[in-house]
Amino acid sequence: MRVMAFGTYDTTVHPRVGILIEGLRRHGIEVVTCNVPLGHMDAGPMVPPPAAHPGIPRQRIRHARCIAELVAKARRAPRPDVVIVGYQGRLDIQIARRLFPGVPLVLDHLESVDDVADRLGQAAQAELRKVDRIEQAAIAAARLVLVDTEEHRRVLAPAQRERAVVVPIGAPQVWFDAASDLGPRARAGMRADHPPDLAADPLTGPDPATDPTTGLPQDSPTDFVPDFRPGEDLRVISFGLYSPVQGAPVIGAALSRLDGYPIAVTMIGRGLQAQRTRDLVGPNAPRVTWRTWVPEAELPRLVAAHDVCLGVFGTGAKALRLVPNKVFQGAAAGCAVLTSDTAPQRRLFGPAGLFVPAGDSDALADALRRLAQHPAEVARLRAAAAALARERFVPEAVVEPLVERLREIVDKRS
Known part of the structure; x- marks a missing residue:
């Protein structure tokens, strides 16, 4: 099985994807990475505060450049059996769907739009709710949806819960x-x-x-x-x-x-x-x-x-x-x-x-x-x-539920 970790995720900001990669490798699964980190303004204690907030237009330009580089990397990479789209990959999964038609996609869905609004406060809620359709489309495109707790799985719509896998965050x-x-x-x-x-x-x-x-x-x-x-x-x-x-x-x-x-x-x-x-x-x-x-x-x-x-x-x-x-x-x-x-x-x-x-x-x-x-x-x-x-x-322990589901998917395709 060859798994690709794909997207604009940044493991220095959100270590989740790095834990998934390490855990899969410890189970003997080949993992290739196709990653161009976008970075995020909500980076937390391990990233220095920005000297100035760039504003929406500059963020969009930076995002477009990251996507272009990501696409170029994906076209050079070997074809995977499964693609895991890293955290905050609501747009990335649509790019992966076009780059790898027919390949099962896995969305790491740790945080919904409503959760982001709750985290960032009232000022951000109106703007964030506009991307709810993007989120729902991302979930629909995924064969599997990764969540970190059973409580997060229950927030998904009933039809989506069958495709959800609870994978605790763990520690690097x-x-x-x-x-x-x-x-x-x-x-x-x-x-x-x-x-x-x-x-x-x-x-x-x-x-x-x-x-x-x-x-x-x-x-x-x-x-x-x-x-x-x-x-x-x-x-x-x-x-x-x-x-x-x-x-x-x-x-x-x-x-x-x-x-x-x-x-x-x-x-x-x-x-x-x-x-x-x-x-x-x-x-x-x-x-x-x-x-x-x-x-x-x-x-x-x-x-x-x-x-x-x-x-x-x-x-x-x-x-x-x-x-x-x-x-x-x-x-x-x-x-x-x-x-x-x-x-x-x-x-x-x-x-x-x-x-x-x-x-x-x-x-x-x-x-x-x-x-x-x-x-x-x-x-x-x-x-x-x-x-x-x-x-x-440890990484190999937290990914066990994911490994089981991935092997089921690849075996069925074979």
Whole structure:
């Protein structure tokens, strides 16, 4: 089987396609790439802020040039058995359909137009809704539609769900390597020989027992060494866009309630709610370091040097359906994962994660206080998250459902 990864996707901005490529190759599938990265204005913490926004006409010119180069590359490439069109490929899939007639197309559909509107805020919604027809045409052109959670699959129309495959996002290998490269303190929370038992209800996930003293889950691995000790700061990191989905203001409000606790926080990113988040933190927060961006090569090691990785805390429809990149990456880097208590996140992490109600800054502050006072619990949560990541978040594990469907398609064509 020869699979082509096609489109204007950018793995430095959205690593999803790179994970798919690596996972397929680890299953022995030949993967060729036909890619001209377009780049995106919503690039997040690993891409420097643009010096100036180019405006719609310049964006369209840049897009046209990328498409021309993409077509030229495709015509030189060997004919594939299957074409996977990368994330944000609503237009790319129509080009692939014309370049490779009769070849099955797979659309990586992580985010609908409505989800983009939810992420970018009210100002963008009217403009984005104009491209809904383009999105529906892209889905119609695909033999398979990739989504990242069962909740996202249910948003599709009933006729489209039969062609949908749930493929979790996972984490690139560099995040696992970052955890291994750091010193003993950063690795201490990863000393677990066995992953936790994560058998769960298929829709709601487990409801683990909690320690009556700490209020934290008590059924994850226990053969660990505490990663930080009394008198040291609990190191907490949050990274990503300051968008309604992320719920960054919830984090800001929680930090304002942590005065006097040994907690050091790193906040990385930019976006619509950045200033509001800073304002909410106020003068009574623990030590907070603010960074607009971090080079792509540095972010995994920076995250791995922290004890706790914060997930998403928004209350919008998309926030309740997704499992974000950052929680996969944080777990792979050996951090304890603290995120909102949503069905897909609890189902995925079970006792390997710590959850608070979405949008509840008081509950988030309380969880951080408890973690700061119980180093052993932090180490245990780190061990559980790292073990789960090594078992389920590596590229070859997340693509297993896709590999099965691709082989069915190619076998039928043969």
